Amino acid sequence: xxxxxxxxxxxxxxxxxxxxxxxxxxxxxxxxxxxxxxxxxxxxxxxxxxxxxxxxxxxxxxxxxxxxxxxxxxxxxxxxxxxxxxxxxxxxxxxxxxxxxxxxxxxxxxxxxxxxxxxxxxxxxxxxxxxxxxxxxxxxxxxxxxxxxxxxxxxxxxxxxxxxxxxxxxxxxxxxxxxxxxxxxxxxxxxxxxxxxxxxxxxxxxxxxxxxxxxxxxxxxxxxxxxxxxxxxxxxxxxxxxxxxxxxxxxxxxxxxxxxxxxxxxxxxxxxxxxxxxxxxxxxxxxxxxxxxxxxxxxxxxxxxxxxxxxxxxxxxxxxxxxxxxxxxxxxxxxxxxxxxxxxxxxxxxxxxxxxxxxxxxxxxxxxxxxxxxxxxxxxxxxxxxxxxxxxxxxxxxxxxxxxxxxxxxxxxxxxxxxxxxxxxxxxxxxxxxxxxxxxxxxxxxxxxxxxxxxxxxxxxxxxxxxxxxxxxxxxxxxxxxxxxxxxxxxxxxxxxxxxxxxxxxxxxxxxx
Numbered sequence: 001x002x003x004x005x006x007x008x009x010x011x012x013x014x015x016x017x018x019x020x021x022x023x024x025x026x027x028x029x030x031x032x033x034x035x036x037x038x039x040x041x042x043x044x045x046x047x048x049x050x051x052x053x054x055x056x057x058x059x060x061x062x063x064x065x066x067x068x069x070x071x072x073x074x075x076x077x078x079x080x081x082x083x084x085x086x087x088x089x090x091x092x093x094x095x096x097x098x099x100x101x102x103x104x105x106x107x108x109x110x111x112x113x114x115x116x117x118x119x120x121x122x123x124x125x126x127x128x129x130x131x132x133x134x135x136x137x138x139x140x141x142x143x144x145x146x147x148x149x150x151x152x153x154x155x156x157x158x159x160x161x162x163x164x165x166x167x168x169x170x171x172x173x174x175x176x177x178x179x180x181x182x183x184x185x186x187x188x189x190x191x192x193x194x195x196x197x198x199x200x201x202x203x204x205x206x207x208x209x210x211x212x213x214x215x216x217x218x219x220x221x222x223x224x225x226x227x228x229x230x231x232x233x234x235x236x237x238x239x240x241x242x243x244x245x246x247x248x249x250x251x252x253x254x255x256x257x258x259x260x261x262x263x264x265x266x267x268x269x270x271x272x273x274x275x276x277x278x279x280x281x282x283x284x285x286x287x288x289x290x291x292x293x294x295x296x297x298x299x300x301x302x303x304x305x306x307x308x309x310x311x312x313x314x315x316x317x318x319x320x321x322x323x324x325x326x327x328x329x330x331x332x333x334x335x336x337x338x339x340x341x342x343x344x345x346x347x348x349x350x351x352x353x354x355x356x357x358x359x360x361x362x363x364x365x366x367x368x369x370x371x372x373x374x375x376x377x378x379x380x381x382x383x384x385x386x387x388x389x390x391x392x393x394x395x396x397x398x399x400x401x402x403x404x405x406x407x408x409x410x411x412x413x414x415x416x417x418x419x420x421x422x423x424x425x426x427x428x429x430x431x432x433x434x435x436x437x438x439x440x441x442x443x444x445x446x447x448x449x450x451x452x453x454x455x456x457x458x459x460x461x462x463x464x465x466x467x468x469x470x471x472x473x474x475x476x477x478x479x480x481x482x483x484x485x486x487x488x489x490x491x492x493x494x495x496x497x498x499x500x501x502x503x504x505x506x507x508x509x510x511x512x513x
Contacts (some may be wrong), residue, residue, distance in 0.1 A: 002064045002077075002298035002331050003029050004050070009059035011045055011355075018212060019045045021355045023059070024173045027333070032325055034334045036342040037352035037378070043335045046352075047301050051080050052332065055195070058219035060226075063298060068224060070191040074104065075184065079292035080301040084308060085277045086286045094259055094272040097290045101255045107180070107245040112172035117165045117235060124161050125253055127154055139273050148270050150354040155260040155269075162257050169364040176244040178237055189227065196223035262293040265327050281309050282317045289321070293328060300332040306341065318345060339379050343367065351375050373509035376430050376502060382466055382477045384430045388506070389472075391419045396429050396501075407472055411451050412498045419503060427512065428504040433466065433479040435500035439493040442483070447495025453478070455490045 009023040027033050035043035048054040050061065054071030068076055073456040087096050131154040138147035167209055199219040202208075208216065250258075263269045266286045277286055285305060292300055305321075306314045321450055325332055336342055342349050342489075343363045351358040351366065351374075359371040370376035376384045389398040394416065395408040409429065411419070419427070436451075437444040451471060459466040460482060467478040467486060478494055486492065503512040 003027060004299065004331065004333075005062040005065075006046075007060040008218070008397075009046065009049060009061060010057045011049060011054060011211055012057045012216070016208065016212060018215070020049070020354050021211070023357060024492060025350060025357070025360060027331060028251060030329045030331055032322075032332045032345060032347045033350060034336060034342040034346035034348075035350045035352060036336055036339060037358075038337060041352040043337075043352050044303055047303055047333060047335050050299070051078055052076055057199075058215045058222055060222060067229060069222075069226060070182075070195065072187075073092060073182075077295075077298045078301060079295050079297035079299075080303065081288050081292050081305045083304045085276070085288045087214070087284060089276055092273050092275055093263075093268060093279070093287050093290075095278070096287055097262060097294050097476050098255050100291060101250050101258060101294060103249075105247040105249055107247050108250075110174040110176075110244040111169040112174060114168055120165050120168075120360040121163055121253070124132075124165075127158055127161075128253065128256060129395070131155060131158070132228075135273070143270055152264070152269055155264070159257060159508060166281045174244045175241045175345050178242050178244060180245070180247055182234065182244070185230055185237065189230050192223050192226045192230065196220055196227070199223070202456070208231075216325055224490050229406055242499050258294045258296070259290075262290045265293065266290050280313075282313050282320070285309070285317050286320065286462055289324060291449040293324075293330075298331065300330045302332065302334045304336055305334075306336075306338075323346065338419075339381065343379070349379075349428075369511075370502070371511055373428060373430070373504050376504075376511075380432055382433050382479065384432050384502070385476050386504070387425065387429045387431070387474050387476070389429065390424060390426055391422045393423045396427070398474065407451070409501065411496070411501075412448075414501070415498060415501070419474065420513065422503075426506045428506050428509075430502035430504060431474050431496060431500050434480045434494045436494045438478075438480045438484065440484075441497070444495040446497055448498050450493055450495045452491065452493055454494070455486050455488055457488050459485055 004025075004027040006023050006025040009020055010018065011020040012018045023035075023042075023046055035046060037043050045054060049056050052068070052071065056069050063076065063078075068218065072310065088099065098467050131151050132146060134147055134154070135151045138144045138151065141147065177497070196219075200214050203213070203216050203220065254289060259272070261270070263272055266289060268283070268286055268290060271279060271283060271287075276287065279287065288305070302321075306317055309317055320343060334341075343366075346363055348360060348362055349366050350360050359366060359375045361369070366375065366379050370379065370384075373386060377386070387398055389396055391397075392408075395410055398407040398409075437447065453467075453469045453476065456468050456470065464483055465480050465482045467480055469476050469478065479484065480494075504510065505512055
C-alpha cells in the first residue's frame with residue numbers, strides 16, 4: 001500500500017473558476033480517509049486530481065514520496081471505483097474482473113530461471129485445469145455447493161503454492177539499468193516543460209485575481225522544482241543498477257490466480273460465471289470493487305460508490321466495504337456527501353466547503369469538537385441548533401422579536417472565562433437536538449437549564465421523535481423518545497446541561513474555545 005501527501009493543491013479551470021484552494025493533507029499507509037461535503041465543494045475534483053483525470057494547477061501530490069503531478073493515470077498504480085458500477089453487461093463476473101488485467105501491461109520483476117519454481121508452477125497449472133473443470137461441472141449441476149467448496153480448496157492450495165514460487169524467484173531478481181524507467185522520466189520532463197510554459201503564458205496574459213495569479217506563479221515555480229528533481233532521477237537511473245522490471249501483459253495463469261484471490265475476499269467465488277444482470281445491486285458493487293482489487297493498486301479511490309443503492313442495501317454494502325478494507329489493508333480515499341457513511345467508515349474525515357478544507361479529524365472529534373458552524377451543522381442528524389444572542393457577562397441571552405430579553409442560559413465559570421472577550425457582543429450558541437432531554441427522563445436530573453416549549457409538529461423516526469418548535473423567534477429541534485406520544489400543540493419542558501453548549505463567533509462562524 002502507500003502514503004499520500006497533498007501540498008497546497010489548487011485547481012483552476014480554463015474559465016478561471018477555482019474549484020480547490022490550498023488543499024494540504026498527509027494520508028498514512030492503510031488509512032481509510034473520507035472526503036465529505038455538499039455538492040460542488042471540490043471533493044470529487046480532488047479525487048480526480050489524485051487519479052490523474054484532472055491536471056493540478058499548482059501544488060504537489062506525492063504517492064509513496066514520489067511526485068506524481070505529471071505521471072500518467074495508467075502509471076500511478078491507482079484503482080478507482082465509480083458511482084455507477086460500469087460493468088460490461090455481456091461479460092461474466094470473471095470477465096469483468098479480468099478485462100483490465102488482460103489489456104494493460106504491468107511492470108513485472110525479471111527473475112533468473114529456477115527449476116524448483118518451474119516445477120511448482122507446472123503443478124499449479126495442472127491443479128488449475130482440474131479446478132476449472134470441476135467448476136464447469138458444478139455449474140451444470142445448478143452450482144453444486146460441495147463441488148464449489150472443493151474448487152475453493154483447490155484455489156487455496158494454488159494461491160499458497162504461488163506465494164512459495166514468488167519467494168523462491170525473489171532471490172534471483174535480476175539487476176540492471178531500468179530502460180523503461182528512463183523512458184518514463186523523459187516523457188515526464190516533456191509534459192512538465194509543456195505545463196510550465198502553459199502557465200507562464202497565462203501569467204504573461206494577466207488580468208487574473210490575486211489568488212489565481214499566485215496559484216499560477218506557484219504552478220510555474222513548482223514545475224521548475226519538478227524538472228530539477230526529474231533530471232536528478234534521470235541521472236540516477238542512468239548511472240545506478242536497480243532491480244530490473246519489464247512491462248508485459250499477465251499470463252492466463254497469473255490472471256486466474258488474481259481473480260480467484262479477489263473473489264475469495266469478496267465472497268464472489270460462486271458467482272464468477274454469472275453476468276451482471278443475474279446479480280443484486282450489492283453483488284454488482286462488489287464486482288466493481290473486485291475489478292479494483294485484482295490490480296493490487298497502491299491506492300483505492302471511491303467516488304460515491306453507494307449512491308445508486310437503496311437505503312437497506314447501502315447499509316449492508318457499507319459494512320462489506322469496511323470489512324474488505326480490513327482484509328485488503330488498502331490505503332483508501334472515499335468521497336461522499338452522506339455524513340452517515342463518513343462517520344461509520346472513516347479513520348479520519350476531511351470536511352470540505354467551496355473548495356476549502358474546513359476540518360480534518362477523527363469522526364469522534366468532528367462530531368464533538370467541530371471547528372466552525374458549517375462542520376457542526378453538516379455532521380449530525382438532525383443538525384445542530386444555532387441560536388443567536390448576546391453574552392452579558394454571566395449568561396447567554398436570546399433576544400425576542402421586540403428586543404426584550406426573553407430567555408437566558410446559565411453558564412459555568414469556565415464558559416464565562418472562555419467568553420470574557422465577547423461581553424455584550426453577539427455570538428452564536430449551538431446545541432445538538434439529542435443533548436436536550438424531556439421532563440421525566442433520567443438525564444434531566446443533571447440539567448442546569450430548562451425551557452418550556454410548544455410542539456409545532458413532530459417527525460416520528462421510530463424509537464426517537466424530532467420535535468420542531470421556536471424559541472424567541474428562532475427554530476429549535478429537539479430529539480425525544482417516542483415512548484411518550486407528543487402531539488402538535490402540546491406544551492412540555494426540556495432541560496440540558498452546560499456541557500452541551502458550543503459557542504461560535506457570529507462574524508466568521510469559528511468556534512470560540
